[in-house]
Amino acid sequence: MNIGIGLLVLLAVLLLFIATRPAKFRIERSAQMSASSAAVFALLNDFHQWGKWSPWEKLDPAMKKTFSGAESGTGAEYAWTGNNKAGEGRMTMLDSKPHEQLSIKLQFLKPFPATNLTTFKLEPAPGGTTVHWIMEGQNGFAGKAFALFMNMDKMLGASFEEGLSNLSKAAQTSAS
Numbered sequence: 001m002n003i004g005i006g007l008l009v010l011l012a013v014l015l016l017f018i019a020t021r022p023a024k025f026r027i028e029r030s031a032q033m034s035a036s037s038a039a040v041f042a043l044l045n046d047f048h049q050w051g052k053w054s055p056w057e058k059l060d061p062a063m064k065k066t067f068s069g070a071e072s073g074t075g076a077e078y079a080w081t082g083n084n085k086a087g088e089g090r091m092t093m094l095d096s097k098p099h100e101q102l103s104i105k106l107q108f109l110k111p112f113p114a115t116n117l118t119t120f121k122l123e124p125a126p127g128g129t130t131v132h133w134i135m136e137g138q139n140g141f142a143g144k145a146f147a148l149f150m151n152m153d154k155m156l157g158a159s160f161e162e163g164l165s166n167l168s169k170a171a172q173t174s175a176s
Contacts, residue, residue: 021144026136027156031164034128035171037099043170044102044120046071047078047091053166055159060086069093087111091118106135114143131167133160 033040043049047067051057060082069077073096081088088110094117095103104118116137123130135156139147146152 018141018145018148021139021147023138023140023144024136025139025147025152026134027153027160028132028134029157029160029164030130030132031161031168032125032128032130033164033168033171035168035174037122037124037129039171039174040122040129040131040167041099041102043167043174045073045076045093045096045098047076047093048072049170050078052170053163055162055166056086059083072096084111112142129171131164133164135160 043053057063063080063082063086066079067077068079069075069092072093074093076093077090079088079090080086087108089106089108091107092105093102094105095101100122102120104120106116106118108114108116114137116135119132119134119136121132121134123132
């Protein structure tokens with residue numbers, strides 16, 4: 001009986017600890033690119049171009065993609081349905097300021113529902129452009145629990161770094 005009570009107390013403490021974890025999260029990575037802001041912006045502003053640089057495009061070569069809304073910029077939409085690695089989701093371009101910034105509503109539907117704000121900020125830099133890739137959102141209880149065991153900043157940050165490297169190469173190629 002004492003063991004059962006002890007386990008219940010431990011479970012209650014764990015649940016309380018998870019509940020008190022911060023809900024807000026922010027993941028950001030930056031890279032300087034030897035390409036103009038125009039070349040970089042063109043690849044970001046048009047969802048049709050994301051296959052050239054996005055680290056998630058390669059997760060499922062047979063992924064079903066749907067483009068709707070505006071051709072590019074504000075109002076453009078991109079939805080995907082893929083395997084277990086790619087999942088299912090939708091992106092909507094909320095704001096597009098040429099050569100400066102893009103804001104995207106990122107909705108994951110599968111495997112776990114979530115809605116986040118993704119922002120790309122472009123700044124002039126010597127010999128090119130510095131790009132900041134930022135994702136912000138709120139974790140529910142399950143997300144807070146998951147974050148106890150997985151470092152989301154490290155995990156997603158590595159994908160952001162890969163994407164920024166790919167973006168730099170694609171922008172340099174398109175500018176040539």
